[in-house]
Amino acid sequence: MxxxxxxxxxxxxxxxxxxxxxxxxxxxxxxxxxxxxETVYYKTGKVFWKETAKFWMKLFGINFAVxxxxxxxxxxEFGTNWSNYSWFVGDIFGAPLAIEGIIAFFxxxxxxxxxxxxxxxxxxxxxxxxxxxxxxxxxxSAIWILVANAxxxxxxxxxxxxxxVRNEMVDFAAVALSPxxxxxxFHTMLSGLMxxxxxxxxxSGWFMLKGRHARFALQSMKIGAITGLVAALLLVVxxxxxxxxxxxHQPMKLxxxxxxxxxxxxVRLVGVGVLKPDAxxxxxxxxxxxxxxxxxxxxxxxxxxxxxxxxxxxxxxxxPTTEGRALSVDEKIRRGKASIRALxxxxxxxxxxxxEEAGMAKAAMxxxxxxxxxxxxxxxxxxxxxxGITFYSFHLxxxxxxxFILLFGVVCWFAWSGKLLKxxxxxxxxxxxxxxxxxxxxxxxxxxxxxxQPWAIQDILPVSAAISxxxxxxxxxTFFVFLTLFAVLLAAEIRIMLKxxxxxxxxEVDK
Numbered sequence: 001m002x003x004x005x006x007x008x009x010x011x012x013x014x015x016x017x018x019x020x021x022x023x024x025x026x027x028x029x030x031x032x033x034x035x036x037x038e039t040v041y042y043k044t045g046k047v048f049w050k051e052t053a054k055f056w057m058k059l060f061g062i063n064f065a066v067x068x069x070x071x072x073x074x075x076x077e078f079g080t081n082w083s084n085y086s087w088f089v090g091d092i093f094g095a096p097l098a099i100e101g102i103i104a105f106f107x108x109x110x111x112x113x114x115x116x117x118x119x120x121x122x123x124x125x126x127x128x129x130x131x132x133x134x135x136x137x138x139x140x141s142a143i144w145i146l147v148a149n150a151x152x153x154x155x156x157x158x159x160x161x162x163x164x165v166r167n168e169m170v171d172f173a174a175v176a177l178s179p180x181x182x183x184x185x186f187h188t189m190l191s192g193l194m195x196x197x198x199x200x201x202x203x204s205g206w207f208m209l210k211g212r213h214a215r216f217a218l219q220s221m222k223i224g225a226i227t228g229l230v231a232a233l234l235l236v237v238x239x240x241x242x243x244x245x246x247x248x249h250q251p252m253k254l255x256x257x258x259x260x261x262x263x264x265x266x267v268r269l270v271g272v273g274v275l276k277p278d279a280x281x282x283x284x285x286x287x288x289x290x291x292x293x294x295x296x297x298x299x300x301x302x303x304x305x306x307x308x309x310x311x312x313x314x315x316x317x318x319x320p321t322t323e324g325r326a327l328s329v330d331e332k333i334r335r336g337k338a339s340i341r342a343l344x345x346x347x348x349x350x351x352x353x354x355x356e357e358a359g360m361a362k363a364a365m366x367x368x369x370x371x372x373x374x375x376x377x378x379x380x381x382x383x384x385x386x387x388g389i390t391f392y393s394f395h396l397x398x399x400x401x402x403x404f405i406l407l408f409g410v411v412c413w414f415a416w417s418g419k420l421l422k423x424x425x426x427x428x429x430x431x432x433x434x435x436x437x438x439x440x441x442x443x444x445x446x447x448x449x450x451x452x453q454p455w456a457i458q459d460i461l462p463v464s465a466a467i468s469x470x471x472x473x474x475x476x477x478t479f480f481v482f483l484t485l486f487a488v489l490l491a492a493e494i495r496i497m498l499k500x501x502x503x504x505x506x507x508e509v510d511k
Contacts, residue, residue: 008475009081009467012482014449016074018442019486023067023493025441028142028189029196030060031135033223035128042128052216054119055505056200057131059497061116064108064138066493070486081475085456085466092158092169093148096176100144107137139189146188147181152457153448154180154249160369162346162362167460179245184448187238190231191441194404197228198430198437201411203501205430208421213504221430222415229408235401240299247300247308250458252383253451255311256390258296259285263309263319269295272395275388281312311387315380327371329380335368336375342368373455376465385453393446400440407433 034056041049075097078086086093114122114130122130157174158167169175201224207217246254254260259275260267262282273289294304301308309319309326317328327335342365349358377383411430414420420427452458456466 005470005472005475006464006467008472008479009470010463012081012475012479013074013077015479015483015486016070016077017445017449019490020067020070020074021441021445022438022490023063023070024142025192025195025438026063026199027060027067027138028135028192029194029199029227030056030063031138031196032193033196033200033227034060035132035135036223036227037220038128038131042124048215048219050119051505052220053131055216056220057115058500059203061112062493062496062500064112066489069489073482081468081470082456082466083468085461087166088461088466089155089158089167089457092151092155092167092175095169095172096144096148096151100141104137104141104144107133107140111137142189142192143185146185147176149448150178150181150184151175152455153184153452154178154245155457155460160372162343162365163350165343165347179241180249183238183241183245187235187242187444190235190238191444193231194228194235195437195441197224197226197231197408198404199434200224201228201408202431202434205427206501207504209424209427209431214421216505218415218420221411221420225408225411225415228404229412232401232405232408236405239398239401243299244301250452251309252311252314253385253390253447254300255309255314256385256387256451257394257447259387259391260296260308260310261285261312263307263313265297265307266294266305267296267300267308268293269299270395272399273391275391277388279387282310311384315383329374329377329383332371332374333377333380336371336373336377338375339365339368339372340375343372370459373457373460373462373465376462377454382454382462385451390447390451393443393450397440397443397447400436400443404433404437404440 034053037049037053037056040046041053078093111130111133114127115134118127118130155167156178157169157171159170160167175181200220204217204221204224207213208221243254246257255263258267258270259273259279260282261279268291270286271290271292273291274287276284276287279285297306297308298304300306307320313319314326315329317326317331319326342361346358346361346365349355349361374383407429410426411420414423414426454462454464456463
């Protein structure tokens with residue numbers, strides 16, 4: 001039962017973000033696929049490819065419209081529910097979002113009209129350019145949104161001002177090109193392409209099962225399958241890079257992802273497991289598990305014998321790091337509180353005109369500034385994210401990723417061998433796998449965001465200090481208002497999409 005303001009605010013933002021992410025990946029995936037199809041039309045001049053592109057473009061447009069509505073609400077919530085967060089880091093976090101609105105959204109709004117209404121009104125080349133630029137606008141939009149999110153995972157390129165009590169950007173390149181930002185962009189884009197491939201493949205499988213538009217369905221199936229297969233294979237590469245970033249900069253998240261309570265050298269990787277909800281050590285962490293020896297150490301560092309800390313180690317500190325010995329969470333909390341007190345002393349001294357005292361207080365604050373955010377934690381256990389949600393989300397994502405590599409590969413094999421129409425079990429499987437592709441994407445975001453808790457910004461600002469001071473009842477009420485609104489929007493989109501799919505292409509596309 002949700003009872004406090006923090007949990008209601010988190011629940012509202014999580015619900016809005018999860019609904020929004022139902023639409024974004026399909027926009028990215030269909031955007032590339034329809035652009036490729038229209039490129040084939042431009043090269044060949046065959047009307048078949050024009051009508052094929054127009055069909056998928058119609059589904060893209062339906063999905064895009066609903067995605068915009070949920071995205072706008074999500075951005076507004078930073079100012080309404082998370083005003084302390086917006087004040088503390090608005091100079092940094094707001095810059096990528098401003099660029100996204102000015103450049104990317106402008107591109108999408110401009111060229112999507114030409115794409116939908118420009119057929120036979122502008123040249124084939126100009127229309128193709130409009131289609132690619134529409135997809136490009138969506139891809140550029142994703143860049144800046146993901147830069148902002150990656151900065152929350154790996155804050156860089158900033159300097160804290162004690163006079164304004166704000167973090168200010170000092171190095172834009174460090175923000176935009178951090179290892180988290182680059183990896184997160186490619187990983188997220190690829191997940192969208194994988195979902196788009198799965199969606200096109202599943203819808204094409206439905207047409208084949210119904211015996212309709214056989215050529216259209218087969219060619220769409222091929223493009224969807226190859227797009228999904230390439231994306232899924234590349235996701236393995238970006239996922240490996242992400243695991244190393246997490247191991248280096250978010251060790252608590254990695255420990256939660258693996259249900260690892262006690263670290264050691266040569267740590268095992270859990271492939272499948274059932275966690276005990278009240279576990280406190282490796283000995284009692286699982287009811288049952290299938291683990292691969294030394295694999296976590298290898299994935300985290302590239303060395304199968306490397307040391308990987310567990311949850312208990314991170315709390316207690318003392319394990320070796322590249323900077324020396326890790327501090328305990330209790331020590332970080334103590335230093336964080338000291339930094340917060342020094343900031344208050346500095347502001348008091350400045351207000352009283354005591355420059356010498358202000359300088360001493362500023363020096364004391366900066367000494368422990370790296371642990372400033374820990375000063376808002378009540379105890380060390382608050383630094384531990386929800387282990388169960390993080391663990392199961394991570395493993396579900398990985399299992400589904402492996403499943404889709406296999407599925408895309410099998411479909412490609414039968415599609416190019418000319419035997420796909422006879423494999424009705426496989427066509428049904430492609431159709432029923434569409435929800436699994438959505439589930440994989442949602443699980444990935446659960447790992448990224450829930451695994452980062454309790455931090456709104458890693459190690460700098462916990463969610464407890466980031467929220468707005470609002471009546472709990474108001475946030476709870478708007479949670480249910482938005483839940484109802486998003487449910488209606490989702491139901492409407494599904495109904496419109498299904499109607500468009502059942503109708504099929506506007507002309508007899510196979511001729």
